Amino acid sequence: MGxxxxxxxxxxxxxxxxxxxxxxxxxxxxxxxxKPQEEAGKPAAEEKVDYMNLPCPVPYEEVQREAFMxxxxxxxxxxxxxxxxxxxxxxGLTHSVSMGAVEIPAQGSxxxxxxxxxxxxxxxxLDPKLVLIGRLSQDGRVNARVKCDLTENLALKIxxxxxxxxxYSQGMFNFDYKGKDYRSQFQVGNNEFFGANYIxxxxxxxxxxxxxFWVGQQRKSGxxxxxxYDTKNFVATGQIATTGxxxxxxxxxxxxxxxxxxxxxxxxxxxxxxxxxxxDYMLRQCRLRGxxxxxxxxxxxxxxxxxxxxxxxxxxxxDHWKKDYKFGYGVGIGE
Amino acid sequence: MASAxxxxxxxxxxxxxxxxxxxxxxAREWSTWAMKKxxxxxxxxxxxxxxxxxxxxxxxxxxxxxxxxx
Numbered sequence: 583m584g585x586x587x588x589x590x591x592x593x594x595x596x597x598x599x600x601x602x603x604x605x606x607x608x609x610x611x612x613x614x615x616x617k618p619q620e621e622a623g624k625p626a627a628e629e630k631v632d633y634m635n636l637p638c639p640v641p642y643e644e645v646q647r648e649a650f651m652x653x654x655x656x657x658x659x660x661x662x663x664x665x666x667x668x669x670x671x672x673x674g675l676t677h678s679v680s681m682g683a684v685e686i687p688a689q690g691s692x693x694x695x696x697x698x699x700x701x702x703x704x705x706x707x708l709d710p711k712l713v714l715i716g717r718l719s720q721d722g723r724v725n726a727r728v729k730c731d732l733t734e735n736l737a738l739k740i741x742x743x744x745x746x747x748x749x750y751s752q753g754m755f756n757f758d759y760k761g762k763d764y765r766s767q768f769q770v771g772n773n774e775f776f777g778a779n780y781i782x783x784x785x786x787x788x789x790x791x792x793x794x795f796w797v798g799q800q801r802k803s804g805x806x807x808x809x810x811y812d813t814k815n816f817v818a819t820g821q822i823a824t825t826g827x828x829x830x831x832x833x834x835x836x837x838x839x840x841x842x843x844x845x846x847x848x849x850x851x852x853x854x855x856x857x858x859x860x861x862d863y864m865l866r867q868c869r870l871r872g873x874x875x876x877x878x879x880x881x882x883x884x885x886x887x888x889x890x891x892x893x894x895x896x897x898x899x900x901d902h903w904k905k906d907y908k909f910g911y912g913v914g915i916g917e
Numbered sequence: 918m919a920s921a922x923x924x925x926x927x928x929x930x931x932x933x934x935x936x937x938x939x940x941x942x943x944a945r946e947w948s949t950w951a952m953k954k955x956x957x958x959x960x961x962x963x964x965x966x967x968x969x970x971x972x973x974x975x976x977x978x979x980x981x982x983x984x985x986x987x
Contacts, residue, residue, distance in 0.1 A: 667986070669978035673971030677986075705967040707974070716964045726963045744960040751956055 631786055636763040639789035642779040645810045648817045649831035652843035652862040655871040655883040657897040659683055659908040666916030674916075676704035682910065693906045722746045735760045774798025779806075787813050793823075826850030839864050843873075878903035891916060 640647065660682025668674040680702075683695035700719055707714040713729040728740040737760070742753035754771040769777035774797065781791030788811050796803040806823035814835075821829040826849060833843040845858040860873030872882035881899035888894050893914035900907050934942070972978060 665986075667982075669971065669982050670974060670976050672974055673978065675983070703964075705964055705971065707967050707971045709974070714967045714970065716967045718964050724960050724963055726959065742959065744956060744963075746960075751960075753956075 633785075636783035636786060638760060638763055639765060639781045639783045639791070640810070641758070641765055642767060642781045642791050642793060642808065645781070645791065645808050645821070646819050646829070646831050646845075648833040648841070649819070649843045649845050652833065652841060652871055653845050653858050653860040653873050655873070655881070657881050657883055657899045657908065658895075658910040658912070659897075659899075660910050662895065662910060662912030664912065664914040664916075666914070668916070672708050674706045674708075676702075676706065676916075678702040678704070680912075683908075685906075693904055769795075773800075781808070787811055877901070 663679045665677045666674055681699045684698040686694045686696060688694045702717050702719045704717045711731045715727040717725040724744045726742045730738045732738055737758045739756040744751045752772055754769060757768045759766045764782040766780045777795035779793030781789055783789045791808040793806045804824045808821045810819045816834045818832045828848040831845040833841060835841045841862045843860045847856045857876045858873050863870040868884060868886035870884050874880050879901045884896040886894045895912035897910040
């Protein structure tokens with residue numbers, strides 16, 4: 583997601599409630615324990631920034647998380663049915679049926695769509711220390727995610743997609759270390775992929791990070807830098823990498839229910855420039871996200887809670903440039 | 918035949934390998950074999966592993982809950 587190596591990080595997580603970085607409690611002296619509720623009302627002039635007590639930054643791959651929540655909503659085409667059944671508090675099974683179309687890249691600007699139906703079975707185990715998520719699709723592909731807290735500060739994450747065809751499987755092991763005001767991560771993947779990244783809180787609002795990766799089989803390597811400035815009302819991030827990618831994003835929280843996001847991405851290798859503007863309305867019974875692109879794409883996704891446990895999904899994506907129209911509807915049952 | 922055998926990567930000019938090269942080649946072959954077996958184990962065993970861990974977590978769900986759709 584936020585990483586310049588652009589290895590896909592598996593299925594995107596379900597939309598969580600918006601989690602802007604809450605302002606960290608000002609530390610008047612290192613001995614006093616932080617009291618966020620009481621000190622939130624104190625005027626800013628009294629705050630003395632204690633540079634030894636900065637908050638822990640967001641993980642490197644989530645640096646642009648607020649922008650992605652608004653702008654990278656999962657639009658889909660066709661019919662979708664998701665059924666989630668929790669057997670106990672931490673273990674659940676999911677069944678997903680989807681009948682839609684898959685696009686085949688074609689010559690010229692025509693789009694060829696092939697009808698495609700899938701059934702996915704999933705098993706999730708969620709524990710505070712161990713998270714196991716597995717998805718099995720009807721063509722035999724298994725998508726596995728493991729997150730395990732080895733110690734309080736060290737976590738291991740495994741993300742793997744396994745197929746029956748030889749040579750198409752991918753796996754990635756991440757070791758995350760969380761320090762007091764920094765995070766570092768080391769990644770090992772197939773095709774001899776090695777990566778490392780590090781992000782540090784520099785001030786109360788600003789965090790800077792860097793990453794490097796090396797792909798053995800293709801002899802490619804790259805270095806990237808990222809900066810994130812977040813306050814209670816807005817989040818601005820910038821990312822640049824030697825793979826020729828520049829990405830900037832800005833998300834403004836207009837109110838509790840509304841946030842607006844914009845994103846600019848420039849890829850020097852493919853000479854691709856894209857700017858996106860989007861909105862995210864988080865209302866009591868529904869969540870509406872939409873975006874508008876400089877590629878001529880307008881899309882929107884509505885998730886409405888009709889009753890406890892029943893969710894209606896409506897999705898639309900209109901690509902005016904390629905004359906490609908995708909509409910989808912779906913129902914989700916279960917939590 | 919001899920040239921095909923010599924193309925096994927790191928053979929010396931006269932067609933035989935030194936001891937160090939042989940152990941390196943064997944280590945590479947064994948690790949590739951182990952990775953292939955590990956991938957097959959993970960492919961077939963991950964979902965059953967999650968279900969096993971989940972069915973043994975507290976409070977224990979019943980087997981009929983696993984198979985039914987209610």
